[in-house]
Amino acid sequence: MDELKNKNIILGVTGSIAAYKAPEIIRLLVREGAYVYPVMTRSATYFIHPLTLQSVSREKVTLSLFNGDERDIRHISLSALADILLIAPATANIIGKIAAGIADDILTTTVVATRAPVVIAPAMNERMYENPVVQQNIARLKSTGYRFIGPEEGRLACQDKGKGRMSEPATIVGFLKKIFSKMEDFKGKSFIVTAGPTREPIDVVRFISNYSSGKMGFAIAREMRDRGAKVILISGPTFIKPPEGVDFFVVETARQMEEKVKEYFDRVDGLIMTAAVCDFRPVQSFKGKMKKESKERVVLELVRNPDILEEIGRVKGEKILIGFCAEAENILQEARQKLKKKNLDLIVANDVTEKGAGFEVDTNKVFLLNSKGEVKSLPLMSKRKVAEVICDHIKQILEERQANK
Ligand code: C5P
Numbered sequence: 450m451d452e453l454k455n456k457n458i459i460l461g462v463t464g465s466i467a468a469y470k471a472p473e474i475i476r477l478l479v480r481e482g483a484y485v486y487p488v489m490t491r492s493a494t495y496f497i498h499p500l501t502l503q504s505v506s507r508e509k510v511t512l513s514l515f516n517g518d519e520r521d522i523r524h525i526s527l528s529a530l531a532d533i534l535l536i537a538p539a540t541a542n543i544i545g546k547i548a549a550g551i552a553d554d555i556l557t558t559t560v561v562a563t564r565a566p567v568v569i570a571p572a573m574n575e576r577m578y579e580n581p582v583v584q585q586n587i588a589r590l591k592s593t594g595y596r597f598i599g600p601e602e603g604r605l606a607c608q609d610k611g612k613g614r615m616s617e618p619a620t621i622v623g624f625l626k627k628i629f630s631k632m633e634d635f636k637g638k639s640f641i642v643t644a645g646p647t648r649e650p651i652d653v654v655r656f657i658s659n660y661s662s663g664k665m666g667f668a669i670a671r672e673m674r675d676r677g678a679k680v681i682l683i684s685g686p687t688f689i690k691p692p693e694g695v696d697f698f699v700v701e702t703a704r705q706m707e708e709k710v711k712e713y714f715d716r717v718d719g720l721i722m723t724a725a726v727c728d729f730r731p732v733q734s735f736k737g738k739m740k741k742e743s744k745e746r747v748v749l750e751l752v753r754n755p756d757i758l759e760e761i762g763r764v765k766g767e768k769i770l771i772g773f774c775a776e777a778e779n780i781l782q783e784a785r786q787k788l789k790k791k792n793l794d795l796i797v798a799n800d801v802t803e804k805g806a807g808f809e810v811d812t813n814k815v816f817l818l819n820s821k822g823e824v825k826s827l828p829l830m831s832k833r834k835v836a837e838v839i840c841d842h843i844k845q846i847l848e849e850r851q852a853n854k
Pocket of ligand 1: 703722723724725726727728754755756757758759771772773774775787
């Protein structure tokens with residue numbers, strides 16, 4: 450396979466003893482037809498000489514933001530050139546700096562400026578790796594879309610044994626190959642992803658809503674984008690940043706979400722309905738602010754909102770339709786019914802009473818049920834990983850459709 454052929458890879462090397470493995474990573478990448486542009490931090494140069502990396506990559510090694518020829522703004526040209534940015538080895542320091550958004554040298558400015566996927570291969574002493582702050586930084590980066598490979602268990606430079614060894618060069622290169630092969634999965638396809646809650650106004654300052662954070666939907670949008678899809682992300686109000694490179698629309702109410710979904714549905718290959726749409730809205734939204742004076746009791750009359758997914762299910766044709774459901778009991782039974790009633794290809798069901806699953810958190814524990822009657826139970830995993838598995842299923846559905854044509 451030619452996943453790495455003609456790919457531009459920025460290799461960031463930081464100050465760990467594992468820097469001695471960087472030339473081997475470069476050698477393997479170059480052998481696969483990639484172009485590798487090494488960038489070294491100052492401490493990396495204590496462990497390995499830039500000339501070594503220049504010799505194996507046959508490219509200029511960048512050591513500083515200021516190289517004497519400021520016509521080439523190096524961090525901008527490098528970040529724009531990158532198909533992928535790999536940091537191997539990555540110290541606790543570089544991980545902390547990236548997590549904090551610091552951009553104070555050539556490598557961190559390049560990371561901040563790039564739109565390419567960033568892969569981090571940590572290398573450090575086990576006690577450093579297990580430090581809660583380091584773990585929080587890693588979790589933060591993972592939830593923002595940075596990918597990690599390793600570290601692995603084994604002998605460490607300080608004679609300790611434990612988790613902290615950088616993954617082997619061949620493993621890292623295999624990981625990059627997998628990322629590149631996935632980038633083509635949804636090439637030429639487009640999808641609507643909905644996310645977050647809806648808000649149904651009671652008056653100008655109050656609304657009915659739910660605890661949905663938008664994290665699951667945003668993770669799916671990001672994963673689809675990374676696999677080459679054009680993504681239209683339609684979200685209710687959230688407090689998180691949408692992924693770059695998607696068409697992003699914010700809506701407020703279920704009816705606004707319905708309108709936006711219907712506006713775009715004709716142009717896409719599928720709809721992933723992750724949003725927690727409010728089932729009911731107040732019959733009337735009070736004009737102005739409802740006053741409490743002279744009222745002991747208020748009765749709020751609610752009316753059913755349109756079921757967007759069910760309506761789209763009636764006209765979906767060959768398009769892919771995926772729903773979510775959050776249940777507190779009889780999860781599989783409820784999910785099966787919704788799958789059928791809404792004419793879905795796949796439903797993702799979670800138990801909202803389970804710790805670490807459902808609203809607001811970064812993890813989820815779900816069941817996947819498809820229209821063939823198959824059920825898959827996934828363990829507790831990050832929402833990013835759940836998004837990956839869902840996209841694998843979408844790819845499989847697309848392939849089956851293609852084969853049956
Ligand atoms: O609320 P319910 O469990 O029926 O939600 C199942 C699926 O239907 C979800 O994917 C949700 O986004 C969608 N839905 C919808 N319109 C509604 C309610 C739910 O599209 N009014």
